[in-house]
Amino acid sequence: MSIAIESYPFAPYRELSNTELCTRIQSAKKELGSSLLILGHHYQQDEVIQHADLKGDSYQLSKLAAESSECRTIVFCGVHFMAETADILANRSDRIAIRGGARVRVVLPDMAAGCSMADMAAIRQVEAAWDQLGDVIDTNDLTPVTYINSAASLKAFCGKHGGIVCTSSNAKAVLEWAFKQRKRVFFFPDQHLGRNTSLKMGITNDFMPVWNPHEEMGGNSREAIESSKVILWKGHCSVHQMFQADHVHSFRKRIEGIKILVHPECPQEVNDIADISGSTSKIIETVKQSPPGSKWAIGTELHLVDRLKKEHPEQEIHFLSPLVCMCATMYRIDLAHLCWSLENIVAGTIVNEIKVKEETARWSVVALERMLSVK
Numbered sequence: 072m073s074i075a076i077e078s079y080p081f082a083p084y085r086e087l088s089n090t091e092l093c094t095r096i097q098s099a100k101k102e103l104g105s106s107l108l109i110l111g112h113h114y115q116q117d118e119v120i121q122h123a124d125l126k127g128d129s130y131q132l133s134k135l136a137a138e139s140s141e142c143r144t145i146v147f148c149g150v151h152f153m154a155e156t157a158d159i160l161a162n163r164s165d166r167i168a169i170r171g172g173a174r175v176r177v178v179l180p181d182m183a184a185g186c187s188m189a190d191m192a193a194i195r196q197v198e199a200a201w202d203q204l205g206d207v208i209d210t211n212d213l214t215p216v217t218y219i220n221s222a223a224s225l226k227a228f229c230g231k232h233g234g235i236v237c238t239s240s241n242a243k244a245v246l247e248w249a250f251k252q253r254k255r256v257f258f259f260p261d262q263h264l265g266r267n268t269s270l271k272m273g274i275t276n277d278f279m280p281v282w283n284p285h286e287e288m289g290g291n292s293r294e295a296i297e298s299s300k301v302i303l304w305k306g307h308c309s310v311h312q313m314f315q316a317d318h319v320h321s322f323r324k325r326i327e328g329i330k331i332l333v334h335p336e337c338p339q340e341v342n343d344i345a346d347i348s349g350s351t352s353k354i355i356e357t358v359k360q361s362p363p364g365s366k367w368a369i370g371t372e373l374h375l376v377d378r379l380k381k382e383h384p385e386q387e388i389h390f391l392s393p394l395v396c397m398c399a400t401m402y403r404i405d406l407a408h409l410c411w412s413l414e415n416i417v418a419g420t421i422v423n424e425i426k427v428k429e430e431t432a433r434w435s436v437v438a439l440e441r442m443l444s445v446k
């Protein structure tokens with residue numbers, strides 16, 4: 072990560088009205104033209120995502136941005152690991168060659184936009200766990216699988232150890248691939264995606280010990296590790312963790328014909344009883360394809376559900392939880408930070424650049440390319 076050099080200090084941007092910020096954002100975009108791509112994640116607030124050139128989930132966005140030959144700067148309105156993935160994919164050697172040697176600079180408008188799930192698995196903890204597991208089982212029998220919602224260092228770890236990356240769309244296909252290589256999987260950082268996917272493949276909880284990085288041997292007996300098929304990291308998304316089985320029961324009691332649509336980062340008790348469980352893209356597509364009058368209670372990030380409500384007034388859409396479950400870290404990217412980072416780019420100064428170390432990026436690409444090879 073490079074050190075931010077503030078050509079324009081941030082503080083004055085706090086004082087500007089949203090109208091003024093929007094006008095200045097539009098003018099900076101115009102000036103930068105096709106050399107700039109603003110990426111907006113589906114969970115981003117409306118006032119920010121309206122300025123995005125591309126909208127999508129983290130992997131779709133990074134892939135699309137990497138394909139552009141004109142883009143020289145990406146401003147990622149998402150969270151830290153997403154910006155890292157964009158840097159890795161946009162600056163692969165073949166992409167740099169196509170651009171005649173030019174790198175793409177990736178900017179995260181607010182460095183405090185992290186991800187609680189990604190932060191639950193630090194590389195030193197994963198390496199320590201791998202060593203401890205090696206005292207009980209042969210790690211040559213173990214495929215490390217990291218959810219794309221993780222730091223680049225974890226993706227690189229997977230690349231180095233014969234492992235792979237997965238998304239919430241392809242997790243099942245990736246686990247099937249992993250079991251063709253070796254007999255066990257070490258899945259991090261989201262226990263729920265790992266468990267919900269493995270259960271669908273017929274693996275029961277008896278063979279899925281949970282690894283707590285703060286306890287000796289992850290809090291497990293030798294026998295539990297020896298008989299394991301999937302070792303799940305004790306991590307979760309603080310947003311999707313909030314949905315409960317009671318919320319599902321309550322909607323079914325109150326609204327006749329309602330269907331429950333959830334993300335696989337939700338706990339097992341919710342996934343087991345939902346009508347449909349699927350990635351962000353699948354949730355959006357399911358609603359899009361449904362006839363007028365369809366009734367949904369959706370268990371995923373609040374901003375996305377609110378947007379679906381606005382875009383589909385012909386359907387009845389509810390947020391599954393009575394509580395506000397929104398991605399508070401992504402919410403840190405606001406108009407002021409977006410405007411500040413854009414005007415600095417116009418002035419020739421890149422602030423908040425995300426640059427993954429070369430060695431980490433190289434091994435991350437290995438794990439990402441294995442994922443792409445999985446059909």
Ligand code: SF4
Nearest residue numbers: 186187188308310398
């Ligand atoms: S919704 Fe959850 S997994 Fe996604 S960025 Fe926010 S904290 Fe991370």
